[in-house]
Amino acid sequence: MTSELLRRRRLVEKIYHKQDDTRGPGKWPLLGSKLEMMTWGKTTAVSAMNEAAHRYGDVVGLFTGDVPIILVSGLEAIKEVSSRDDFSGRPISIVQTDIDKGSHGLIMAQGEKWKEQRRFTLRNLKDLGFGKRSLEGIAHEEIEEVFEEIEKLSGGHKTGWKTPVLVQDILGAAGINVLWHIIAGKRYSHNDPYLKNLMDNVKKLLKVSEIDGGVVATFPLLCKWFPFLTKLGEALKLRDTLHEFIQEEIRKHRESLDPENPRDFIDIYITEVDQQKENKLSTFEDKQLVFLCVDLFMAGSDTTFNTLTFAILYMILYPEKQQKVQEELDRVVGKDRLPSLEDRPNLPYVEATLSEILRQSSVAPLSVPHATLYGEKDAELQGYFIPKNSALLLNLYKVHHDPKIWGDPQNFRPERFLDENGKFVKHEALIPFGLGD
Numbered sequence: 001m002t003s004e005l006l007r008r009r010r011l012v013e014k015i016y017h018k019q020d021d022t023r024g025p026g027k028w029p030l031l032g033s034k035l036e037m038m039t040w041g042k043t044t045a046v047s048a049m050n051e052a053a054h055r056y057g058d059v060v061g062l063f064t065g066d067v068p069i070i071l072v073s074g075l076e077a078i079k080e081v082s083s084r085d086d087f088s089g090r091p092i093s094i095v096q097t098d099i100d101k102g103s104h105g106l107i108m109a110q111g112e113k114w115k116e117q118r119r120f121t122l123r124n125l126k127d128l129g130f131g132k133r134s135l136e137g138i139a140h141e142e143i144e145e146v147f148e149e150i151e152k153l154s155g156g157h158k159t160g161w162k163t164p165v166l167v168q169d170i171l172g173a174a175g176i177n178v179l180w181h182i183i184a185g186k187r188y189s190h191n192d193p194y195l196k197n198l199m200d201n202v203k204k205l206l207k208v209s210e211i212d213g214g215v216v217a218t219f220p221l222l223c224k225w226f227p228f229l230t231k232l233g234e235a236l237k238l239r240d241t242l243h244e245f246i247q248e249e250i251r252k253h254r255e256s257l258d259p260e261n262p263r264d265f266i267d268i269y270i271t272e273v274d275q276q277k278e279n280k281l282s283t284f285e286d287k288q289l290v291f292l293c294v295d296l297f298m299a300g301s302d303t304t305f306n307t308l309t310f311a312i313l314y315m316i317l318y319p320e321k322q323q324k325v326q327e328e329l330d331r332v333v334g335k336d337r338l339p340s341l342e343d344r345p346n347l348p349y350v351e352a353t354l355s356e357i358l359r360q361s362s363v364a365p366l367s368v369p370h371a372t373l374y375g376e377k378d379a380e381l382q383g384y385f386i387p388k389n390s391a392l393l394l395n396l397y398k399v400h401h402d403p404k405i406w407g408d409p410q411n412f413r414p415e416r417f418l419d420e421n422g423k424f425v426k427h428e429a430l431i432p433f434g435l436g437d
């Protein structure tokens, strides 16, 4: 073991011993904390993490192989991590150091580059209608197509489906279409081979990254030398295909660009790239745009269609809640039009139900890993020592299912978000999107 690894191990072990000697499971060669965690009989990573929080507390030290991971589970500790600059880094993997030669896009970027790209992206996505009424026409077109497709596949009408239908892909196509409309100004029919190809690639890449994320972090050298053994090679191939797809779109946009009249996010971004050409410190370049678009797909597709699929599942499981939602929609919106964002303040029960769906489903249970900024400095959190190069997992699932906060977290109860007058009330512990500003 190198002296650097020994140093890291000693530092992380301090986290166990600072207040008592049970701040995390034991560490074994190669397997890290996995061996002890396997004896707990938990079948998913999230349930194992919750068990770790249950046994050891709000800040737990773990290892995947030799890599230190800090599991942060309490609301206060999560707030602190999310608001501190020194925890705004992302774990740096072999992909960034050896393959990409830098951290691009938004999800893995850090420091000033991350701040500038994030500010620019959020501002322009909002200006293009993200979360606003101006995008409603597109969302409505998508919903109509979702209904048509379900009716076609189920061989029935809106109210009487004859055959079960797998809704995930249909909702996925709708979500990707809305995102692609903002990014590239286009919308496709759900059967269009172009859209199917884009969706297939995003889905496959999500799947491979999900399976292999842990392996890449645990055995970085194995991934570097034998990428085909760890599926990293497959993930990179899929990513290249997506990159080519987006590069082609950027090329087409450049051919017809009118900087005075940007049509979509790609137009706005490439205009900025051109304007900053002479600025040597500029973080705007075509390559960064390509990574950024892939990040938007990766972060925005799975989360959205999994949440929508859970929404349907909960409405099936709790027909009495479904009925209340339907009654409110019929009363406020009526049956002749689709709901609009303008109706939102008048739909407290629908709003409360959506909040309860986000809480119960917690589709990003451990958020996106944070890290000490650039892995450069040791830090302290809630009295615990956090060594540099630690990844921090924010246990949003635990916050959303904490009996001390919710009383009966296991129950699906939208009413917890309503006051005695039936008015919707936000809850500070509902943090499905994390706590970034």
Ligand code: HEM
Pocket (backbone or CB within 6 Å): 082, 106, 107, 108, 118, 179, 295, 296, 297, 299, 300, 301, 303, 304, 307, 363, 364, 367, 368, 432, 433, 434, 435, 436
């Ligand atoms: C139900 C839907 C969604 C959920 C539950 C969700 C959840 C999250 C969470 C927990 C994070 C990590 C925050 C952190 O770093 O502390 C995140 C980051 C991110 N999400 Fe979402 N998200 C959703 C939808 C979307 C959509 C539709 C988009 C795309 C337009 C998107 C784009 C991103 C991006 C780019 C990041 C990285 C931000 C950064 O590093 O600053 N998300 N999301």
